[in-house]
Amino acid sequence: MCHFEQVRKSRKDLTTVQNDIFYFYGKYSNMSLSNQKHLFDIPEEIIYLNIASQSPSFKSSETAGIKAVKEKTRPYLITTSRYFDPIIQLKKLFAKIVEVEDYNRIACIPSVSYGLSTVANNIQLQEGDEIVLVEEQFPSNYYVWEKLAQQYKAVIKIAKQPDATQGKGKQWNENILNAITDKTAVVAMGNIHWANGTLFDVKAVRKKTLEHNSLLIIDGSQSVGALPFSVKEIQPDALICAGYKWLFGPYGCAYAYFGSYFDNGNPIEENWTNRLDSENLSGLTNYQSKYKPLANRYSVGEHGSFIYVEMQIAALTELLRWKQMDIQNYCEIITSSSVSKLKEAGCFIEDSDFRAKHLFGVEMPISINLVSLKERLAKENIFVSFRGNYIRISCHVFNTEKDIEKLTNCIIAELA
Template sequence: MIDCQRERFSIPEEVHYLNCAYMAPLSHGVVQAMEEAARLKATPWEFAPVDFFTVCEHFRERAARVADVAVDSLAIVPSVSYALAVAARNLPVSAGQNIVTLADQFPSNIYVWRELAARTGGKVSTVERSSQDCWTAAVLDAIGPDTAIVAVPNCHWADGRIVDLERVGVACREAGAALVLDLTQSLGAMPIDFAKVQPDFAVAACYKWLMGPYGIGMLYVDPKHHDGEPIEYNWINRGGSEDFARLVDYRDDFQPGARRFDMGEKSNPPLLMGASAALDFLLEFGVDAIAETLADQTQAIADAAAKMGLTSAPIGTRAPHFLSLGFPGDVPGGLTERLAENRVHVSLRGTSLRVTPHLYNNGADREALLAALR
């Protein structure tokens, strides 16, 4: 178990923030890195042309270590919707083919597929899970010879129930379907073996479980798509762009690997250096240890909540860092507002109370939540 890291965050003792799936608080280290990076704009003569590239590669290298993938397989993106637009541009869908998604999946991983299906004559197939199960069986049942793309998360953003991505990856390869993942609610808090899953594209925004700032994320691109088409054509992604004196010697080649998919104006020191500091925090402990520690936290809450008649899925059906508490009847009116009055901060998603702690939480946070629920 990892010791509580609360002293590294600006969370007052009386505040009980159990809502990392909503937005992670920035650690002191991340804030300091962002402030130092912002001051670079005050002295731009000290920001050399090479720094446009080094700040990017510093972030890319750390992101690759957290995901355990090759550095050249990662692109820098501003959002999940941007990354999924890249995926949609590079994956074929024919008339009559389907794109598999989860019911009540987060909108950024729905709208892009609806638009792609409308343009190509395909259709979006939304799967429903059995009431007490994880999502795996429902996804596997939906994959067939007419499946073009499976676009799913590792765990559902509302209920935390998992998709077994290794089994889904096998089914996709057998059907000739592409696999696109939104890992925003899992990467950094839940292990994933990219070598076994073999996604075509996978994205994670940094502002949740990667503990970083808003407005930046990482996009994994399988090497077979490295010659694909970006959604914007900016100068810095082209070959030879390190030589500022020759930028008007226009070139058709790109920077190596997935860098052709990097967003424009990617060399933003506050975002990149802040996100890098956040990734360093995760790398200090390792994703496996973080997942184990968060599983211990969520299970302790689940066990105590069960004594009040609240239900939850077991770990294995749900992600270790995600706990959704169900009520025996209707959700009490104004529940989250009443909890907030007691300085307990969680989220209501559908008919479940979503409780998502991190390393900054302690036993006092757990007891405050349980006392407020009682």
């Protein structure tokens, strides 16, 4: 039996213990992808397994960016519509990726911290209210809540990561659900853990937050684009996503979905293009008190940047050619054999059913010399992230099974 068939068979043999998570993340798949490295300008000698830090650009995105740079040399050819029409196209593309019916619920923002600050700016708490966070969240999704808690004398409540190696993901999900009570005002979390790829059952979290009248704010930066996420199904109150990772946009671009809770909120800046009828440049001093509908009020100033927008449109157009669960399947196939070898060598990797396939952590035995390992990987042109005693592997359809095997061989050599 070939390796591909073995992976497919093992998937069919899964028990139902993790059905909620596996069903939600797995139900969108209907085919597998072949290697797509030809769409990127990555040299053959480079093994890039660090998209969770920064994605490479599609060739088509690079071309679109260069074309837009040249457009700026002739500003007299830039029409009024260029400030608005491409933004609508971009929002529609992102809305399709995350299954949002109305693109007006999408805001174009410069960063996750900007989006989360916008969210926090529109939340009022009572003294003693609790904000539930997952242990060791990314700093941008911690500091903003710490500040909000201090402002209202609320409490930060951390859903702890279990110490156990067996059933860790399952227990962590239970800890998150158990942390949600009648005191919970906000739950803010990623749908996977940014450093080790643990899958969180956001569908179950949403159900419990609704029972306790709590807001659910999702950071999709390390998943959306590579892992299925449906706003229509989960119905978070807000979804914030960095654009320069799994969405292949330039650094400095991000997206935000805002649900009905934020329909009449206050933006953190007053951008003229977000006001009603702003397309009429000749009437801009007829000051307009009304915003454009829904989330448009939250877009950052100059979000119509010609260069960034064209690069993002090209990137999302490419991304939409694939199904996100097919990306998961591809990454599982190229990493499965190496994951088994690393576990046999004494490394800890989360159970397959409770982790993403495009991003996961490999915990090194304490005995390994990380300095020596980093030097070895540098010599082999292998790029990964080190997070404490973890190596974070983040792969995509431009990687191959041989890429992962080469990384694995380096780790095992150091362990020996």
